[in-house]
Amino acid sequence: xxxxxxxxxxxxxxxxxxxxHRFTIAKFSRTSTPVMLLQxxxxxxxxxxxxxxxxxxxxxxxxATALLNKVDVNxxxxxxxxxxxxxxxxxLAPGNPAIKAAIDIALHDLEGKLLHKPCYELAGSDPIxxxxxxxxxxxxxxxxxxxxxxxxxxxxxxxxxLGSPDDKQLIETVRSATTVPLYVDANQGWxxxxxxxxxxxxxxxxxxxLIEQPFLKTDPDSNAWLTERSPxxxxxxxxxxxxxxxxxxKGAYHGINIKxxxxxxxxxxxxxxxxxxxxxxxxxxxxxxxxSCATLAAAALAPQCDWADLDGPFLTSNNPFKMxxxxxxxxxxxxxxxxxxxxx
Numbered sequence: 001x002x003x004x005x006x007x008x009x010x011x012x013x014x015x016x017x018x019x020x021h022r023f024t025i026a027k028f029s030r031t032s033t034p035v036m037l038l039q040x041x042x043x044x045x046x047x048x049x050x051x052x053x054x055x056x057x058x059x060x061x062x063x064a065t066a067l068l069n070k071v072d073v074n075x076x077x078x079x080x081x082x083x084x085x086x087x088x089x090x091x092l093a094p095g096n097p098a099i100k101a102a103i104d105i106a107l108h109d110l111e112g113k114l115l116h117k118p119c120y121e122l123a124g125s126d127p128i129x130x131x132x133x134x135x136x137x138x139x140x141x142x143x144x145x146x147x148x149x150x151x152x153x154x155x156x157x158x159x160x161x162l163g164s165p166d167d168k169q170l171i172e173t174v175r176s177a178t179t180v181p182l183y184v185d186a187n188q189g190w191x192x193x194x195x196x197x198x199x200x201x202x203x204x205x206x207x208x209x210l211i212e213q214p215f216l217k218t219d220p221d222s223n224a225w226l227t228e229r230s231p232x233x234x235x236x237x238x239x240x241x242x243x244x245x246x247x248x249x250k251g252a253y254h255g256i257n258i259k260x261x262x263x264x265x266x267x268x269x270x271x272x273x274x275x276x277x278x279x280x281x282x283x284x285x286x287x288x289x290x291x292s293c294a295t296l297a298a299a300a301l302a303p304q305c306d307w308a309d310l311d312g313p314f315l316t317s318n319n320p321f322k323m324x325x326x327x328x329x330x331x332x333x334x335x336x337x338x339x340x341x342x343x344x
Contacts (some may be wrong), residue, residue, distance in 0.1 A: 026163025026189025047110025049102035082267035104265025112338030156329030229315015255282030
């Protein structure tokens with residue numbers, strides 16, 4: 001193993017990731033997502049990273065640039081002590097998990113290339129255990145929903161965004177076009193406990209296999225009430241950001257949704273997986289609207305999870321990287337060093 005300290009070059013550039021369709025969830029809607037693409041270079045090897053910053057989570061290209069301008073690359077030493085590095089990044093500014101994730105992902109990609117090993121191997125993942133990934137259908141008019149279902153023909157699972165008075169109509173529209181299993185995500189949009197429970201039992205009849213964040217993340221009692229009574233696993237999403245949140249999810253949810261843009265990258269996501277297993281919580285690994293870069297980073301950890309929702313490259317139209325391998329509803333992990341990422 002290499003043991004020397006080396007200097008790295010950090011570079012980054014803003015990118016506007018365009019969505020194929022307007023993406024609407026409970027309370028928010030957008031047609032694009034600001035992304036910061038990042039590179040860490042040493043001795044001819046380049047590690048790629050990505051920060052996808054959905055506006056409602058409070059990060060932006062401006063906040064990302066401000067944090068990157070504070071980073072001293074001399075604090076990024078090989079062999080990488082990820083615990084120390086994330087502590088250093090957290091000391092620069094609170095929050096900002098997406099841009100911290102970009103640095104973490106780039107370091108993992110670089111480490112894989114230096115060691116000539118794929119990231120999934122370094123993470124201890126077995127590609128044979130890769131779960132199918134869902135492709136998400138946002139809220140929309142029935143005709144557009146049907147078009148989205150058609151475009152998601154490769155999916156063996158579809159995720160549907162709920163949290164409006166039209167929840168049943170949306171599910172019925174999707175069901176008119178496909179019989180594949182469904183995941184649903186209310187994005188904190190449900191408000192009435194009994195009505196939600198009644199809807200859960202109806203969703204079970206429609207082939208729904210999990211439900212994300214039914215009530216406000218600040219209302220653990222209502223989420224716990226539904227979790228106690230639901231025949232379908234209830235998954236905490238907005239309520240579970242980083243490692244410290246996992247233990248608080250016990251009792252309020254059946255499981256957690258880990259996203260690298262919330263967890264500040266692959267290292268802490270791995271810690272969250274271990275903590276969730278310790279607490280007997282199920283694990284969904286998800287994403288924001290992302291390029292192939294962050295998708296492959298999450299896919300390297302996906303075999304350690306119960307479910308996957310890593311659909312960024314399917315929902316976007318200007319991915320600056322090539323589409324990763326995809327077969328039988330699953331991402332196919334490359335044996336190439338690092339993430340296996342290929343620029344378009």
